[in-house]
Amino acid sequence: MDLDGARRIGFRVEQSFRYAYREPVTALAQRLVVVPRRRHGDLYRRSHRLAVTGAAHARRSRLDAAGNTVVRVVAARVEQAVEFHLTATLDRVVGDGPPQVPLAALHDPRLLRATRLTAPDEALRELAEGCGAADNEQTAERACAAAHAALTYEYGVTSVSTTAAQALAGGRGVCQDSAHVMLAVCRLLGVPSRYVSGHLIGQGGTHAWVEVLVPRGDRAVALAFDPCHGRRAGNGYVTVAVGRDYADVAPTSGTYVGAPGGTLTGTREVSVVSVE
Template sequence: MSGQQVTTAIEDLLGLPAGTRVGYQITQRLGYTYDGAATALRHRLVVVPPRRHGDQSVRESSLVVSAPAAEVTWQRGADGLRVAVIELARVPPRLDFDVEVTLERLVGGPRPALRATALGGRRLLASTPLTAPDAALTAAARALRAEDPLLTARRFCAWAHSHIRYVPGSTDVTTTAAQALTRGSGVCQDQAHVMLALCRAAGLPARYVSGHLVGDGPSHAWVEVIVPDGLPGRPRQAAPVGLAGLPGAVAVAFDPCHDREADLRYVTVAVGRDYTDVAPTSGRYTGTGRGLLRTTQRVSVLAVHPPDGRFPKSIDDRE
């Protein structure tokens, strides 16, 4: 399939009617090579999405570790985070983690729901080391803030997009929002951190999203802003299991890298306070060997299931 066909098919996702189900597949390899001895490995992977996130549902998932002796345990973190912890007494010269996930999104389905306490809780309002605002970010947040939280979010998204040029390699995972703003450049992670800093400076709860953009190579990052469910002009959505009967909040996703609301081109893997919470791969080991990471991934649309119940149509089919 040529690049132009991929682009056309991806753009077709924007015009699908409500009730359409879209199937996706994530195929990913995280490969480490070690140039010396390494023992007592404890590794953390955040690469498999929660079973449900708003209109997104995981159908199947697998994680295969190339070392047969590795022990894998799964943990659940805040915001539905799924964490794989891999432990290995002796690390081979090459260690691969292969991930495959199939999932589905429902056009017009519910947004991610939260308890109403998320609107005033410190967890999503308090700054983190990566999102602490400086004087410039604080002043921008005050100037851009509106009464409507969604209008505020749109303004913050556009501001982060216009003030941080996308320049690969210009920052790293330790770069703060204030540092990225001073440099005026960064990557999607930095644009998300800048938008988070603005939100929190304005008292608007928000969280960092780690995921994938269909048709893009590397992992992507964007922001979810938490607003009351049933804002004026927007109907209240049905409360999910576990939140029934409670006044609630919903998450609305914005991508400051592209200055737009997130849509069906986006697949969420994890959400947290900032990058540190949801880093796809991290860990520690003992030894003199240095580990070098190489990653490959592909996120593709498998099929589109029309709401009228017709036979599913491959995204590659052309009428």
């Protein structure tokens, strides 16, 4: 499919998370950031349904400060397992442009300051030295290429708590690590940038990439780069949420009271249902 030459693309997202426990647990509190944004540039959410099975529960949805949909689920007791299943449909209307934000976002300290996961060390400062350019977009191109070259993709050698400095020191990691390295470099160079949680077409896990903000007239736009693959993000990328780093937009996180040792399994499939 020639997605880059399409005018309109329809997507369907099917995603599930299942937590299983060795014995009943109580006071489950789950935070889910899996529902795609209502609109993100040329990507529009048309419908969605989030089903929760396995326990009597209550839920509450809200938009966070970045405009992401955050769903909180609480259950007094889970006997064996609880499962969350999302179905969503989206349309990409090519030509509606990248996401726009107020020009003031270029100076938003949340997008310029280091976080715990993107805090720089000497190695990241050295990496950033060769990435500076005349403008934010060119700097982002160089930062994307540098982060891509610095890490070899390998699953299982890092975790959700691995920092950009740790990933760079090890030279291996996954998409989250590449995104954190690029974010660290961009922020060292004064380029406002944000972490993106989303999907690529097909099955497997979620994906992560980076958006950098650049001025366009009286607004700013967010341009997407995928340092894991060393390229710009194209029409096959489906955005779910944006934040300062992974911690802001982790797809699922939470707590419960009970014996440790619960297991998490998940499935995810993103398919193209129409192309014009």
